[in-house]
Amino acid sequence: MISVRTALDHLLDLVSPLAVEHVPLAEAFGRVLAKDVAARREQPPFAASTMDGYAVNKAEVELHAMFKVIGESAAGHRFDGRVGPGQAVRIFTGAPVPDGASFVVIQEDVDRKGNLITILDQPGGDNIRPAGGDFKIGDIIAAPKRLSSADIALLASMNVPQVPVRRKPDIALISTGDELVMPGETPGPGQIIASNTFGLKALLEDCGASVRILPIARDQKPALEAAFNFAKGADLVVTIGGASVGDHDLVAQVAQDLGMEQSFYKVAMRPGKPLMGGRMGTAAMIGLPGNPVSAMVCGHVFLKPVVERMLGLPDGTTFKTAPLREPLSKNGPREHYMRAVLTPDGIAACENQDSALLSVLAEANVLLLRPPHDPARDTGATVTYLTL
Template identity: 35%
Template sequence: MPAFDRRLLDYETALDTCLSAVTESLPAETVGLEKSLGRVLRRSVESAISVPPFDKSTMDGYAVKSADVAGALDTAPVALEVIDEIPAGRVCGKILRSGQAARIMTGAAVPQGADAVIKLENTAPAGSEQVHILSGVEENNYIIYKGQDLLPGSRVAEAGATVTPSLLGLLANCGTPNVSVSRKPAIGIISTGSELTAPGTPLAEGRIYDVNSYLLYGLCIEAGGDVAMLGTVEDKSDALLALLNRHTDADILILSGGVSVGDYDIVHETLQRAGVEEIFWRVKVKPGKPLFFGRRGSTLVFGLPGNPISSANNFYLFVLPVIHKLLGRSAWGLKTGHATVCNSMIFRPGRRKFLRAQLRQGPEQGVWIFPEQRSGVFGPMVDAEVLVEVSEAAKMVREGDPVKIYYL
C-alpha cells in the first residue's frame, strides 16, 4: 500500500485506511462456554432443545385446574384432593383430574391435566390429603410452557456478537457446551521516553511515571486483546530498534510517545529502520494529530502520541475499530449517539475535535463538555463518559446545539 503525503488526513479517510488494512478476521477457535465471556462469536448459535424443556412452574404452590377453583374465596374455599408432591427435578407420573391438586415447587414440571399454579399464600392445609384453595386463578397462571423461551432451531446468537454475561446464561440454558470464537489478537505495547519511570520506583527530578503502558494495556484488554507490555525505552533509536526486532509476531503493535517532529521524537525514523511500511502519518484531529499507521509483514503498527489523552483518543478512534474488525465483530468502534450541549465553549478551528464530556439527563439527553481539554491533563479522563465530536470549521458550540457523541 503506497505511503500518503505529509498533508493531514481527515478523520474518515484515516479510519477507512486503517480498516482497509484488515483484509480478513483472525482465525476461529473453539472454547468451552466458561471461557467464552467477552469473546466474539464466529458462528451463529441455535438452540438444540426447547427452552424450557417442559411446562414449568414459576411459583411454590399447587398445580390445579383453573375451572375447579373459579370463585374460590377466603370465606368460601374450594377443597381439592392432593395427589402428589412435585419437587424440582422430578416428574409427576399421574394425570391431574377435576377435583385434584398437586403440591409443586418452583422450577418443577407441571403435571398433565393442570393448567394453572396457585401460589402457596392463597391456600390453606386441610389435612394430609387435602388443600383449601382461597382464591380463583387464571388459566396459565405461574406456568412457563415448553418452548415458550426458545424452540429447537431458534437463533440464540448471531455471528459477530460479543458474549455477555446474559448471553452466556442463555447459551447455557439451551445446553451449548462449546462455541466458535475469534482468536484474541496478540497486541504488544511499547512506551518511549527517557523521562518514563515504572510505577513503584522513586521519581528522579524531571521524570514522570509511565501512564500509557498501563492505560493502553487496560484499553486493549477491554477490547478483547491478548496483551503484552513489551517495555519502555529511552529516546534512542538503536534501543527502540533492538526492542522492535525482538518482537515480530504480534497482530498489532502499539507505540506511544516520540511520534511527532521534535528533536527527540525518534519513533518515526526508527520504524522505517525496522522495516515498517508507512501507510500514513498525522491526522486532522485534536487531540491526537501525530498518529502513525503502518505495517510490517502481517503486523499492523500504530504510533500514538505521548500525551495520555491524545493516546487514548487515537486508540478509541482508530485502534479499537481495527481490533473489532480483526475479531469479526458485527460493529466496529465506539457506539455513537446524539445529544444537546449543556455548556458553551469556544475553539480554534482547523481540526476535528473529540472532547471529553459527561452525560446529563433531562427532557433530552445532554452533555457537559469539560472545560479542561488539554491533552496533557489526565485527571478529567477518569470522569469522562463520552467524546463529543466538533467539526473542523467550528469556532464554538453553544448551549442547546446538537452534537454527535461517542460512548466510552
C-alpha cells in the same frame, strides 16, 4: 495531513477478523461470539408449575370443587402417574406438570383435609409455564456478539458447553523515550512516568484484547530495533511517542528500516496530529503521539474500532448530540476532540485543553467533537460528542 475518517479507514484496512477458537462456557464471558449457536434443548423442557399448589384437570376447576390427592410432583422428582377425573397432585414451583393435569390451583385457594382438597376461592390463571416457553431446540444466539453474563446463563440453559469465539487480538505496546520510567521507579532529572502504556492497556483490554507491555525503548536505533523484535508474533504493534519529526523521534525511521509499509502519517485532528499507520510483516502497526491525552484520545478514536474489527464486531463508535452549557470559541483547521463533561443539563468543554493534562481527561466523561473551522457556538447550541 488526512482526515480522521480517512485515517480510520486506512487503519481498518490493515486488519481483519481473527480466527475462531472454542472455549469452555465458564471462560466465555466478555468474549465475542464468532458463530451462531443453537439451543440443544428447549426450556423449560416440560410444562412446569409457576406456583405451589395442586395440579388438576382445568375442565373440573370451579368454586367448591373437591379432588383427591394421589401424589406429589417436586422439582427433580416428577409424578409418573396420570391425573384422572376428580384427582389432584400436590405440586411445587418449577416441578413438572403431570399427565392429565392442565391447571394448578394455588395452595392459598384450597382447604385440605387428609387427602381431600376443596377449592375455596375462584382460581385465576392456570399457573403453568409451557414447555419451550423460553426457547426451543434450534433457537439461536446470533453472532457477532460480545457475551454478557445474561448470555452466559442463556448458553448454559441451552446446554452449550463450548463456545465459538474470536481469538483475542495480541497487542504489543511499546513506549519510547529517554524521559520515561515505569511506575514505582524513581525518575531522574527531566524524567516522567510512562502513564500512556497503562491507560492504553486498560482501554484495549476493556475492548477484548490481550495486551503485552514491552520494555521502554530508549531513543536509540538498537533499542527500538530490540523492542520491535520483542513484539514479533503480535497482531497489532502500538508504539507511543517518537512519531514526530524531531531529532530524537526515530520510530518511523527504524520501523521503515525493518520493513514497515507506511499507510499514512499525520492526521488533521487535535490532539493527536502525529499519528502513523502501516504494516510490519503480518502485524498492523499504529504509532501514537507521546502526549498522554493525545495517546488516550487516539486510543478511543482509532484503536477501539481497530480491535472491534479484529474481533469481527461492527464499529461501535456512537456519536451523540447535546446542548452546550457554556459558549465555545471558533475552532481551527483541525478536527478537535475536546475533553468535556456531560450532565443532564447539557455539555461543557473543560477549561484547559492542554494535551499533557491527564487530570482533565480523568475529570471528563465525553469528548466534544468540533469540525474543522467550526464557528463560535453559543450556549444552547447542539454539539456532537463521543462517550468515554
